[in-house]
Every structure is written in C-alpha cells, then in structure tokens.
Amino acid sequence: MDSVLPPKPNSYGPGFVQLSSTVFYHESSESSNHSGTSTTAQAPNLIILAAWMNALPKHVAKYTSTYENLFPSSHILVIVTNTAHLLTQPERQRIKDLEPALSIIQGIQPHEKVLLHAFSNGGASAIWTIARTHHARTGKRLPVSKTVFDSMPGSQSYEISLAAFTVALPKNLMVRAVGSLVLRVFLGMWYVYDLVTRSEKFIDKIRNGLNDTRLFDVGVERLYIYSMADKLVPWKAVEEHAREAEGMGFKVSMEKYRESGHCAHLLDDEKRYWGAVVDTLWLGRDRPI
Template identity: 35%
Template sequence: MSKSSTLAFTGFNQLSANVFYCDPLQKSGPSETTSTSASENAPSLVILATWMGAVTRPIAKYLAGYQTLYPKTPILLLRNETSDVMYRSTRTQISRLQPALEVLEIAKETPSARILLHFFSNGGSIQIRTLAQMYKAKYNAPLPVTGMILDSCPGLEDLQTNYNAFAVGLPKFWLLRALAMTIISIFFLGHYIANIVFGKEPFLRKLRRQLNDPSLFPTSAPRVYVYSKTDDMVRWQDVESHAAEAATKGWSVKTDRFEESKHVGHMVVDAQRYWANVKSVA
C-alpha cells in the first residue's frame, strides 16, 4: 500500500495524489482487519468521489455527514482536479487510483460486505468509471458496490453548462481568468472537431453509457439520483434521461429533483432530505 501522510481532514491519510482513507477503528492505512462496521445498518465502506476541483471545506461537510450517520464505517475519498480531466493521461489516472483499488479489494473480503458508492458531477463520475474499469480488468466483474448515489450527474455535451463547470475553479484575476477561458475553449473545440473528423463518441456521451454498463456496475446495486432543476452545470433533463435508461437496464432507480439548489449544493438546501436519500440505498 502507498505511504500515508497527514491531511487537513482529521483522521484521514493520503494514499496517493488523489486518494485519501479513514478507518475510525484504525487511524492508518487499510489492513486485513479493517473495514468492519459495528452496526448492522451501516455500510462496510463508503466510497466518496468529489466533483472536479472540490476544496476542503465543502468536502468536509459530506465527510462529517457520513461520520455522523456511520461513525465506525471507513471512508475512501477520491478527489480530482481540472488537470485530471483535461490533459492527465489515463495511465497516470490509473496509477493514482491504484491505492483505491487496493482498499476496495480488502473491503469486499469482509463477510456480507456492503460498499456504498457516492459520487458527484462529471468529475466524480470519471474517476468512478475509471475505478470500475480497473476492477473489471483485474477480476472480469463489475465494481462490487451495493448502493449508489449519483449527485448532480451525469451530464451531456452542452457548451454553456460544460463551460460553467470548468469555470468554477478559474483564477479570479482577470488576465489569468481570460487565459484559462481561452484554453478551455480550445479544449472543447478540439474535442468537437476530433469527434467529427475521427467519428469518435463524444466524451460525456461515452461516460453516460459506461455508467449504465452492467459489466462495470452491478444491476443489483440500487441507485438514487439527486439533482436540481436550477443546476447551471448539469441539466436536470440529462440526469433524468440517464436514470430512465438505467431503469430499463435492470437497476432499481429513485430520483429526487430539488427545485432551487445549485450544482452539488442539494445537501446545503435540505440536509435531512439529502441524507434520507443516502440511507435509502446504503
């Protein structure tokens, strides 16, 4: 297992650039004796994959929520940055996620293991898709999760909403922001041209298909989609169409559309309602 180091999140250890782990019963890296929850109603492991460029403070609110609900359940935290999506190679991303696969391998060995998967936006979706592909490549089986929460995802190719998503983490200084905006515009234009010239499947359309692929995610794991009608980064119609497709493929699906919350901001609007959704698939 990769070396661990102290994080801003109390009790968490860093296993790679993108992977962090906390086992309340053992404040170090995972071992064969960890991943055991004291409560029959608690998952054996929570995997939390954040949105692109998420910073410590908002992430900590979700960690605190899980630590309140399931105080003895280990949490595997996956973070990602704009660079992971825009130019970091698949090989590098796989390397960074390797410790997460190792944690998962240990957790699934727990008798009657229940692994809860919770991911946000397209950024978190990308990491979870990659983790599922890694697991399938090694075991020829879907990710061994027993419940899924999809928060504000998945979206579709739309210039304005996709741009809004990338713009969140841009510098405030106007010159740097203008430069970053230019780079992002070139990035989107390049992908658009490549899709036409080479007949490639659009990136987000491919991601949506993969999230509904039974060879990557088991149909036995119920799903809840939490999203908003006022989200300016992922359209609610795109989330609902993905949920409907999942239902036709055999997943048990629940949708909860908020009316006024921002992107990945539903928990802030109504925490009780949000965590009830989590518990419904845990």
C-alpha cells in the same frame, strides 16, 4: 478488507491519510460491534465518496463529517478529480493515481457492505475508470451495495463544458481572462476532433459506462439526486440516464430539487438530503410524506 498501502503524510483533514495525489482514506478505529444502535449495526463497512471536479476539502468535509457521525464504524475512501485529470492526463497515469483506491476496493470481502456516493461528471469519471480497471483485473463488477449519483451524469456541450471548467479558474481578472481563452481554444479543438473523427463524446462514454452491466450490478439500487436549477448538469440528462438504467434492470429512485445549484442540494435542504441517502436508500425506511 485487506490492509491498505502505507500512507503519505496527511494533507486532507483530521482522521484522513493521503494515499496518492487523488486518494484519501479514513480508517475507523471503531467496530460495528461496539454499539447497539440500529444505525451502527447496519453501517456500511466502506463508504466511497467520489467528489466533483476541483472540490475543496472543506466542502467535501460536509459529507464525510456527517458520515463519520452517522456511521462511526465505517471506513471512508475519498477520491478527488481536478481539471487536468479530465483534460490532459493520460489514462495510464490516472489509473496509477487511483491504485490505492483500487487496492482497497479489490480487498472488499463478499460479506462487506459498501456505499458509493459520487458527484458530478468529475466523480462519475473516476468511478467509471475504477470500474473498468477493476473489471479488467478481476473480471468482476464493482463491489458496491447501494449507489448515490449526485448531480450526474450530465450531457456534453461546448457551453456547459466551458462553464464547468471555468469555475475552477482563479478570481484574478487577468488570469481568469487568459485561462478562459485557453479553455475556449482547447475545448474547441476537442469538439472539432470529435466531430471530424466521429468519436464518441467523453461524457457519453461515461454515461454509457455507468449503465454497463458488465461493470455495475443491476441488483444494486441507485439514487439520483439532481435539480432543475443546475446550470452544469441538465436535469433532463439525469432523468434520461435514470430511465435508461431502469430499462436495463437497475432499481432506480430519484430525488428532484427545484432551486438548488450544482452539487449544492445538501445546502438547500440537509434533512431531505440525508433522509433520501441514509434513511430511504441505505436503511430502507419509509420517509414521512
């Protein structure tokens, strides 16, 4: 991969540099040639982790730290999304914020291996925007080797959207009450606008975009991780998207939890989670039944 843009002071965590308000990068100092282990030899050159909306660094670190331990030679690109990105930020500004990520992705060489790990509708939105912009600039699909969709994509309804955005509100009761009222009004206007103009819903655009074969290669295997207990992303919406992907030629596998919450499947069963992501999807190993 080509060298990245000069970093801003690190504000994300050990080993990471901040390239923009939403892009963080960990460039490994190791080479895959330094270790003889099979895991290191098969390590991704780059891991792209698109976090869920308003994800805290300490929560994202549960994933990045494991990737660092499993694949010390891999570079890690973290993309974060907040409420403003989805509700109020113009796409032109969003793309500007994502420029460092686009630069790194456009520098990926044909022989390099890339693992994409995206979470929830926040991560899905970021990846969809990146894929569209990358295609518009290069005429090529997103250059990834394997894909993980964790708790995504969901479906759009007023109640689910309100619940998702309310999660990030401050715990102070007064502030939370005012914030909730503002969200109700804003989301209500948004839904009325879509209804009157018969516009395609935002989440539907993302769902369709993730299965757009102009943006994503059908030869790239994808793993859906989801739960029947997820209150923000209905499991039926995930399975419907997976079936649509299969119908378009994507190779799909699904890891269905029963009791884990939204983006919390790792906490429910860490061994099972990484077994599905690393052993089965990335390394292609069979797991014990």
